[in-house]
Amino acid sequence: xxxxxxxxxxxxxxxxxxxxxxxxxxxxxxxxxxxxxxxxxxxxxxxxxxxxxxxxxxxxxxxxxxxxxxxxxxxxxxxxxxxxxxxxxxxxxxxxxxxxxxxxxxxxxxxxxxxxxxxxxxxxxxxxxxxxxxxxxxxxxxxxxxxxxxxxxxxxxxxxxxxxxxxxxxxxxxxxxxxxxxxxxxxxxxxxxxxxxxxxxxxxxxxxxxxxxxxxxxxxxxxxxxxxxxxxxxxxxxxxxxxxxxxxxxxxxxxxxxxxxxxxxxxxxxxxxxxxxxxxxxxxxxxxxxxxxxxxxxxxxxxxxxxxxxxxxxxxxxxxxxxxxxxxxxxxxxxxxxxxxxxxxxxxxxxxxxxxxxxxxxxxxxxxxxxxxxxxxxxxxxxxxxxxxxxxxxxxxxxxx
Numbered sequence: 001x002x003x004x005x006x007x008x009x010x011x012x013x014x015x016x017x018x019x020x021x022x023x024x025x026x027x028x029x030x031x032x033x034x035x036x037x038x039x040x041x042x043x044x045x046x047x048x049x050x051x052x053x054x055x056x057x058x059x060x061x062x063x064x065x066x067x068x069x070x071x072x073x074x075x076x077x078x079x080x081x082x083x084x085x086x087x088x089x090x091x092x093x094x095x096x097x098x099x100x101x102x103x104x105x106x107x108x109x110x111x112x113x114x115x116x117x118x119x120x121x122x123x124x125x126x127x128x129x130x131x132x133x134x135x136x137x138x139x140x141x142x143x144x145x146x147x148x149x150x151x152x153x154x155x156x157x158x159x160x161x162x163x164x165x166x167x168x169x170x171x172x173x174x175x176x177x178x179x180x181x182x183x184x185x186x187x188x189x190x191x192x193x194x195x196x197x198x199x200x201x202x203x204x205x206x207x208x209x210x211x212x213x214x215x216x217x218x219x220x221x222x223x224x225x226x227x228x229x230x231x232x233x234x235x236x237x238x239x240x241x242x243x244x245x246x247x248x249x250x251x252x253x254x255x256x257x258x259x260x261x262x263x264x265x266x267x268x269x270x271x272x273x274x275x276x277x278x279x280x281x282x283x284x285x286x287x288x289x290x291x292x293x294x295x296x297x298x299x300x301x302x303x304x305x306x307x308x309x310x311x312x313x314x315x316x317x318x319x320x321x322x323x324x325x326x327x328x329x330x331x332x333x334x335x336x337x338x339x340x341x342x343x344x345x346x347x348x349x350x351x352x353x354x355x356x357x358x359x360x361x362x363x364x365x366x367x368x369x370x371x372x373x374x375x376x377x378x379x380x381x382x383x384x385x386x387x388x389x390x391x392x393x394x395x396x397x398x399x400x401x
Contacts, residue, residue, distance in 0.1 A: 005297060006312050009290035013319050015283055019187055020326045026190035027332060030243050033148035037068030041147060042123035043130040046076045046115035047084035048382045052135040053167050053250035056087050062132050063091060063098055065143040072124055076101040076115035084134070109395050111384055112199075113224045117215060126206055131224070133200030136162055136247040139336035146203045149240040156208045156237035157228065160201035160245025161189050163331045167252040169343040173353070174255040179345055180357040181262045183327040186246070194276075195232045195239045199225030201247055208237060221393045222379065222386055226272040243332040248342070260380065263364045263371075267379050270368050271393045280365055288362035290316065291355045324354030 045062060052058065063073045073095070075088035080102060092098045101122050106114035116131055123129070130146060132138070142160075149155045163186075164179035166172065188196055202225055209215060212231055221227045232239050253261070269277040294316055301309030328350055371378045377390040387397035 002297070002308060002312055005290065005293060006315070008286065009316055009319075012283070012287040012290060013323065016287065016323055017319075017326065019283075020323065020330055023187045023190050023330050024326065027243055027330065030190070030241070032244070033151060035068070035144045035148050036151050039069055039127040039147055039150055040125065041067065041069060041071040041128045041130055041143065042120075042126035043071065043073045043132055043143065044076060044116050044119040044123070045073065045088075045132050045134055046112045046119070047088060047134045048078065048082060048111060048115075050083045050087050053252045054137065055084075055134065056091070058134055058137045059088065059091050060094075061137050061139075063095060064140060065138070066140045067143045067147065069147070071143065072097045072099065072126075074099050074101050074119045074122055076103050076119040078103055078105055078111055078115060105398075105400075106395075107398055108220050109218060110222050110224075110381060110386060111398075112382075113218050113221065116224055117218055120209075120215065129204045129206055129209065131199055131202045131204075133162075133249075135249050136200055137250065137337075138201070138245075138247050139334060141336060142201070142245055142247065145242055145244050146201065149242070150203070150205065152238075154238050155240050156205050157197060157232060157239040158203045158242055158245075159189070159197045159225075159239060160242050160247055161186050161198050162200060162247050162249040163333065164251040164345075165248050166343050166345060167250050171346070171349055174253040174258045175251045176345060176349060176353045177255060177357050177360060178251050178253045178258040178261065180324065180327065180350065180354055181258065181265075181361065183331050184357075184361070185265065186331055187327065188276075189241050190243075192239075192241070195229050196241075197225040197229045197232075197239065199223070200249075201245050202228075204228065220395060222271065222388045222395050223268050223393065226268055227393065230272060244334045244336075246332040246334065248337050259360060259364055259367075262361065263367050264379060264381060266364060266368050267371070267377060270372075271377065271388065271390055284358060284362050284365060288359050291320070291359055294355075320355045320358075321351035324351040327354070 077084050088100050092100050101119045103115045103118035120129060128147060146158050149158050164182050166175040214231055217227055218224055297309050298313040301313055372390050375390055377388045379386045379388055383401050385399040386395055388395055
């Protein structure tokens with residue numbers, strides 16, 4: 001029985017390790033591009049509420065960019081009553097190229113996507129649209145790095161990602177699980193064949209948006225980045241992942257909110273990326289089984305003084321910790337975004353929390369199945385409930401609190 005356990009765990013963990021190590025190799029091979037100021041850029045920042053950690057400082061950092069070309073910043077909110085509006089109006093007073101867009105309420109797409117679309121309508125004839133989330137805190141050369149690859153005419157989009165930073169130094173389970181979840185997702189960003197995009201740091205050629213009328217498609221779908229990713233794949237358009245644009249995002253999340261966030265991320269795959277969604281089960285569920293059996297094997301080894309069981313348990317714990325360590329090292333850190341005052345995750349605690357996070361990830365996967373009834377998926381996002389066609393991503397109903 002112990003042999004079955006070891007073989008099962010070894011196969012499951014080897015698949016995870018292979019994916020994580022491949023990601024590290026791709027990071028090492030990534031190239032940089034010379035800076036350019038030859039594009040007119042509109043940066044769109046969809047906002048809802050002002051409760052993101054370090055919210056105002058995040059937005060200010062987005063607008064303080066070292067880019068030599070023409071650039072404008074458009075903050076987009078759903079209504080004047082949104083608590084983000086006083087903050088974005090205050091920031092808008094600091095520069096003539098900063099504007100505010102009041103989008104109105106979305107009816108047939110997510111509110112974030114609707115805010116973006118209305119911001120695009122307001123934009124002043126850009127060459128490039130850049131979409132930035134309000135919970136990121138970019139370094140001064142972020143925009144320059146996002147735009148530089150467009151010097152290659154074959155590239156239609158560029159994307160970055162984010163790395164979590166806990167708001168406090170003390171251990172909080174939700175913050176650690178959120179950081180590990182994000183590191184797990186980040187592993188897929190270097191896969192150019194799948195062309196993944198992250199809508200929190202995303203740049204797009206306007207000519208591509210126009211040529212394929214992506215505005216109309218976005219106007220009925222639950223999420224912007226994966227819908228655009230589908231268009232890139234459909235029309236064989238290149239996209240570039242920029243490791244240096246892995247931006248810090250301060251994390252202040254309860255365990256409940258962290259799991260809800262991960263459920264939503266997995267629901268996007270459930271709708272748009274059905275093969276990877278199935279792959280999550282193939283990778284995570286068996287590994288979770290072996291993790292749950294670990295206390296049994298370890299307990300048996302201690303009680304029965306069975307050296308083989310103790311060695312097997314030690315092997316499993318070392319490999320799980322190693323997976324966590326490699327995943328953490330796979331999150332790029334741009335020195336320009338490092339603040340010595342920022343708290344950081346403790347490496348040992350991160351490694352200990354990795355197997356627990358896999359178990360919580362498996363539970364989250366099962367929750368995505370429970371939230372689909374008769375082909376309609378229920379998603380909660382920023383206090384808004386969406387009813388979505390699970391096959392197409394079309395929004396069927398928007399329910400506000």
